[in-house]
Amino acid sequence: MNIMDTISGPWHWSFSGVMIVIVMWLLIISGKKFGVSSSFRTICAIGGAGKVVKYFDYNWKSHNWLLLFILGAILGGWISNSIIPNPHPIELSGTTLSALADLGISTDISNSLVPLDLFSFDQLFTLKGFILFIIGGFLIGFGTRWAGGCTSGHAISGLSNLQLPSLVAVIGFFIGGLTMTHFLLPVILNL
């Protein structure tokens, strides 16, 4: 087996899970916690929001490492796409593909992580795009800060540290995610 083929992916779910734990382990032994959504608070604080809102008046310099981590995450995405691109299309469940086709989503997923006809700047200025990207993004920032964490901070770091508030948050993630997927998204995508 060629090593580059193995790295370029796609990775098996079990190996992916192990790699996430290695990332979490590296952060923990560096004295940090695995959690990405606090970066939104840090960025607000750097922008001077602490002068107007108490929530952002904290020692954000202690979160500088998180911004470096995010810079790395962006670079890692770029490397994955440009230097070691995955030659194989996602092996998505056929049931999901036909459900998405019924919603008018292009089922040509040969070379993209997202439906490209939806994730474009042309769509951004339609009602559908505005709801998906502007409202969707707002809910991510507002919701994760309210809940005190996202998938990394609650679902992975929090659950593996046996935190009950994290279990409650993950239940919330699924209440929201299931409601959106099964009831709201079909309406939004038909706008």
Place this chain on the structure above:
Amino acid sequence: MKHISFIAIGILFGITMTKSEAVSWFRIQEMFRFQSFHMYGIIGVAVVLGALLHFVLKSRNSKSIYGEDLDFSPKSKTYMASIFGGTFFGLGWAMTGACPGPLYVLLGNGIWVIGVVILSAIFGAFVYGLMKSKLPH
């Protein structure tokens, strides 16, 4: 050196998120439709192995590589915030197919419109800060 190490860990995270396809809008749709084990497998392995990691590090009373205590601070027991905030986030997660980590990774993958989603998320965090005292926690 310390700075470079965090960038390097981030790169590893970005590659892992992309190669696992956890950043894929399609995979998140599949997950919320319970039509594949893929995402549950990733998160399941991470949680079980992560719990073992926490157990080992705590029981050995390990220090960080810089000699500090490790950060195992508990999540605040604000259950109303967990359930309501979590639900808000879940709605956004299923719309954009991305949680905060993958948002940054997708930007690196050249999905430029995600930049707008990130700006909206930062604005959302700002509005949360404004309204914090009025929300149940």
